[in-house]
Amino acid sequence: MLKITIDGKATQVPQGTTVLDAARMLDISIPTLCHHPKLTPFGGCRLCLVEIKGIPRAVTACTTPVTDGMEVTTSxxxxxQLRKSVLELILSDHPNDCMLCESAGDCTLQELAYFYGAKGSTFEGERRVYPKRDGNPFLERDMEKCIMCGRCVKVCDEVQGVGAIDFTYRGFKSKICPPYEEDLNCEFCGQCVSTCPTGALTGKMWSLKGRQKDVKEVDSVCSYCGVGCNLTLNVRNNEIIRVTSKPDTWNEGWLCVKGRFGYGYVNSPDRLTKPLIKKNDTFEEVSWDFALDYISSKLKEIKKEFGADSIGGLSSARCTNEENYLFQKFIRSAIGTNNVDHCARL
Amino acid sequence: MTNSITEIENAEVIFIIGSNTKETHPVIANRMIKGYRKGAKIIIADPRKVPMVRFAEHFLQLRPGTDVALLNGIAHIIVKEGLYDKDFIDKHSEGFEEWKKSVEEFTPEHVEKITGVPKDKIISAARLYGGSRKAGIFYTMGITQHTTGFDNVSATANLALLTGNIGKESTGINPLRGQNNVQGASDAACLPNVLPGYQKIDLPEVREKFEKAWGVSLPTNKGMTATEMIPAAHEGKLKALYIMGENPVISDPNTNHTVKALKNLEFLVVQDIFMTETALLADVVLPSACFAEKNGTFSNTDRKVQRVRKAVKAPGEAQDDMSIIMELSAKMGYNMKYNSPEDVLVEFGQLWPNLAGITYSRLEKGGIQWPCPTVDHPGTPYLYKTGFPKGKAPFTALKFRPAAEPADEGYPYVLTTGRNLYQYHTGSMTRRVAPIEKHAGEAYVEINPIDSEKLCIKDGEVIRVSSRRGTIDIKARVTQRVGIGLVFVPMHYHEAAANLLTIDALDPIVKIPEFKVCAVRIERLDRKPVACIPSASEK
Structure with missing residues (x-):
């Protein structure tokens, strides 16, 4: 274990811990933009600069490993002043159109600008102008809002194993894009969206549906495959407008394209809304009472004539444990047959 | 899964067989990649060059339906080279000596002949898996959906027993479940031969327990599986079917047969959120609530019971399935009264000790993995820590049996089916999600460039694929992903339904259909002889 003192607080940390992690263990906050706890350190944004006794210049806390006896001052x-200058530089080349931005209220850059009083007017000059032109149906990429923190590049490579995007060009012209600046052609997991600290990456279907402050967050489980990822339904006016996943869930906040972007069916106009009975080959709307009476009398009739084993029930792997339990109890107890199964084999 | 998803990252060896993990279980693939970054070695056995192959140490591209031969071949090497875990075998298994003889004939040369996998690769993979005591096997329907599905699973179990890779962290036999609550539907006994918690119907003491709890006398004979109900409907033995949230017209093999069977029913009720292809055939259709419109629990593939919470109101008069079943049951003369889903889980837990300790209030803090017998039990991340429940686990001697319908002169290609990343199962949900439909809304058949060239088929051209049961017209996607002689059609698209082609041959024991192998013919639509454009290699 290595001894370290940060802002006068002493602690011990294992070999390989960074100064930033040590500070966070001590509940000392250091601002960051490019750092992500599940990705390798980058040291790109320069906001986590700290002073270390014996080192003449400020160093980045996220890339500096703790050495024994280190004494750190974080503020x-x-x-x-350095941090504020960094923010001023970023904002000098940022649209600063927070009033129109999907991420307003849920944007690390906006938060930091607020706390540091950075307006983006100190270094006014040329700005990057990029058209929003990615034709994919899932991800909006507004590269004017990109601060080049590289979190999307890292998550795409390190977590997703895809590497669909990377840094290109140099200096003022640097930007993050797919090969040959073509449209994104990836797995559309949206991991990059979930790690973007600004409004550069958002879901296309989220547009103008509501900001984070207007949303009721309901934690649930994905309705697709058997992995059972934890997700959070973002609800506004009885509509799911976005799906997110919290980083402290067992799935670490990672989702796939279906889990993150495949919620639209819930609100589909095709949803069935009334019980239907077929008469002369067309469906007619009926009341619940009528429909259930009809089913019950038909099933009783068939059971009487052909026996309970002439009736079967197929339950659903899409339904809850409780519903499945009740379904088989219904088939076994109310109908009286063991002809009950679901699609495990299909 | 015997083990947990989170344990995957600490495995030394990840053996994936018959699973396109990156597309069908993407977030488990993330865990595997995390393991890979930490040094785990990945072995993949699959007839298709699935996306995870780029992380694989060894890729064994076997012929579809030859899994038993490959797994026995791997076992053969592990036995021959003495890589097995003698201690574990002595303590926890039985029948090793006799079983050993059954793998003798599966020499690498012999297995190469059956599977098409070069023998050196089989040997290397066997050494890698057999040499590790922290190795997990992961499979999905690529193993199970065969007429040899039961044997395939048994063959994976043999490997885990042989190497002691079970009952320990980051090991195990791990089927990755395909649907959000297929685990829970099985646990709850929507199965014809067991009562909730896999308690056998034919045991009188089990039946008695449930009869007492439910206040009825229960039927004693085993019921029919889904795959037996459809033929029974066809024969007129099954008169009525009540389907809650399933779409057999698209999901079952041999669609034409399925549709005929369902039409032959006297009475069909479908309870669903959409007018599915199956609902269209129904006499009564009931509108139900989807996952976001109700409270309850799902059990995922690693036995984790997790809370599902109501976020929005169901549309129109749609009701949650629980309310519908309770009301109908009352009308049928059997009262089931529960005030909330929580009451149902309590009853389930009283009848199955593995769930007894799981309560809604505990689930507020996150999922719990069964077995969880008491409220202070933390749940069970991996099974069989202290040995197998029945004592010693038997090795199963397995013979290689070929698939039910091999390719032949009339139908010279092998068709295999499955899912892709974007669509889900029968598509009733994802095909109504606009961005997904825009990106992956078109059916396709994957065909190897060598075959497409032979047949003068261009990438993107609509071609005809026929089997002995049906015909579809579908766009060709020329890709190296499938081997020569193999074609793949995703199951999601009703307009070119893969299951019009598939065979309804079943595994004799577990009654699973052979979706993964059947014989097909491929033709150009115009059927005219065409002058082939010479390929780059010919130029």
């Missing part, structure tokens, strides 16, 4: 007037 001095000079450091705070």
């Amino acid at each position: 001095t007037p000079q450091i705070e």
